[in-house]
Amino acid sequence: MLDSAAKAFFHLLAQSKTLKTLGSRYGMRRRESFARRFIAGEDVQEAIEAARAVEARGLTHTLDLLGESVTTLDGAYDATRQYVDVIAAIEKSGIGRGISLKLTQLGLDVDKATAVDNLRRILEHAEPADFFVRIDMENSPYTDVTLEIFETLWGYGHRRIGVVLQSALYRSEQDVAHVNALGASVRLVKGAYKEPKSVAYQRKADVDAAYLRMAKTLLADGHQPAIATHDVTMIEAVKQWARERNIAADRFEFQMLYGIRRDLQSKLVHDGYRMRVYIPFGREWFPYFMRRLGERPANVLFVARGILGEGD
Numbered sequence: 571m572l573d574s575a576a577k578a579f580f581h582l583l584a585q586s587k588t589l590k591t592l593g594s595r596y597g598m599r600r601r602e603s604f605a606r607r608f609i610a611g612e613d614v615q616e617a618i619e620a621a622r623a624v625e626a627r628g629l630t631h632t633l634d635l636l637g638e639s640v641t642t643l644d645g646a647y648d649a650t651r652q653y654v655d656v657i658a659a660i661e662k663s664g665i666g667r668g669i670s671l672k673l674t675q676l677g678l679d680v681d682k683a684t685a686v687d688n689l690r691r692i693l694e695h696a697e698p699a700d701f702f703v704r705i706d707m708e709n710s711p712y713t714d715v716t717l718e719i720f721e722t723l724w725g726y727g728h729r730r731i732g733v734v735l736q737s738a739l740y741r742s743e744q745d746v747a748h749v750n751a752l753g754a755s756v757r758l759v760k761g762a763y764k765e766p767k768s769v770a771y772q773r774k775a776d777v778d779a780a781y782l783r784m785a786k787t788l789l790a791d792g793h794q795p796a797i798a799t800h801d802v803t804m805i806e807a808v809k810q811w812a813r814e815r816n817i818a819a820d821r822f823e824f825q826m827l828y829g830i831r832r833d834l835q836s837k838l839v840h841d842g843y844r845m846r847v848y849i850p851f852g853r854e855w856f857p858y859f860m861r862r863l864g865e866r867p868a869n870v871l872f873v874a875r876g877i878l879g880e881g882d
């Protein structure tokens with residue numbers, strides 16, 4: 571994990587229109603273009619192809635149609651329609667059925683009620699077809715409202731939904747206990763966003779320590795929790811803790827992002843653990859891509875080499 575100043579720098583860059591234009595021009599245009607390391611493609615068929623390859627390695631997946639911070643109602647309806655189409659395409663393809671989405675993609679910044687309606691519309695298509703829908707967690711101004719919407723839908727009886735909690739936030743340990751009590755599934759992550767000291771740990775050691783505490787609570791009291799990290803230290807500690815307490819490997823799953831630590835993904839499956847890969851795709855890939863760069867300096871060199879090799 572990068573220190574928070576570097577993370578902030580990449581978040582700033584992510585807002586640059588020039589960079590976005592340049593990135594969009596070069597990042598995905600060929601099979602070997604640099605953004606394809608982290609993003610399966612711009613359309614759903616490319617994502618389905620990536621998902622088939624993931625399944626062939628014995629792993630499962632969740633597909634994420636990239637998009638966030640939608641600023642108009644039309645944009646939110648459009649994203650909702652696209653998700654409904656994605657669900658139909660996944661059903662038709664015969665691959666595993668799981669999607670991840672963001673509430674700001676469905677209009678949360680424009681009108682909360684509309685975002686909820688849009689999510690319910692997606693669930694109307696997803697649930698009868700036995701999809702699992704994971705609501706990604708965005709930055710801390712959205713934590714309360716995301717959990718509130720999640721809990722409202724849970725209260726309406728939706729059971730094929732889950733939420734994400736970030737160990738970087740001080741509040742998350744309480745949120746874990748709350749979601750566990752509801753009986754819902756948590757994906758545990760460290761947190762991808764630059765957050766202020768008032769709400770979040772700033773030191774990696776503190777984020778990691780909280781991650782392990784939360785992972786243990788989830789393994790003990792959670793419901794099909796997802797341990798989402800590429801951090802070998804976290805993964806080994808979780809495996810050991812589960813072994814010592816006789817927690818069977820099918821009571822939880824590991825999750826990783828497409829294009830990151832494929833070796834470790836395969837090894838975990840080989841060792842009898844469940845592993846789900848988060849497969850992002852779509853035209854709105856730039857902010858997601860910048861978060862991945864912000865997590866690891868070496869990725870910037872990888873991209874620079876890719877750009878130099880692209881030519882016009």
Ligand SMILES: Cc1cc2nc3c(=O)[nH]c(=O)nc-3n(C[C@H](O)[C@H](O)[C@H](O)COP(=O)(O)OP(=O)(O)OC[C@H]3O[C@@H](n4cnc5c(N)ncnc54)[C@H](O)[C@@H]3O)c2cc1C
Nearest residue numbers: 571706707759760761762798799800825826827848862865
């Ligand atoms: C399935 C999944 C879903 C996620 N959903 C959300 C979400 O909804 N909300 C949210 O805030 N965050 C989400 N994240 C991101 C998460 O919060 C972290 O930012 C990200 O996983 C990096 O943290 P880490 O746990 O891998 O640990 P780190 O300590 O950051 O990294 C550990 C090691 O993993 C490898 N690694 C990590 N990141 C990269 C990278 N970008 N490129 C190459 N190698 C890397 C490196 O080897 C690194 O040393 C998700 C992550 C996963 C795996």
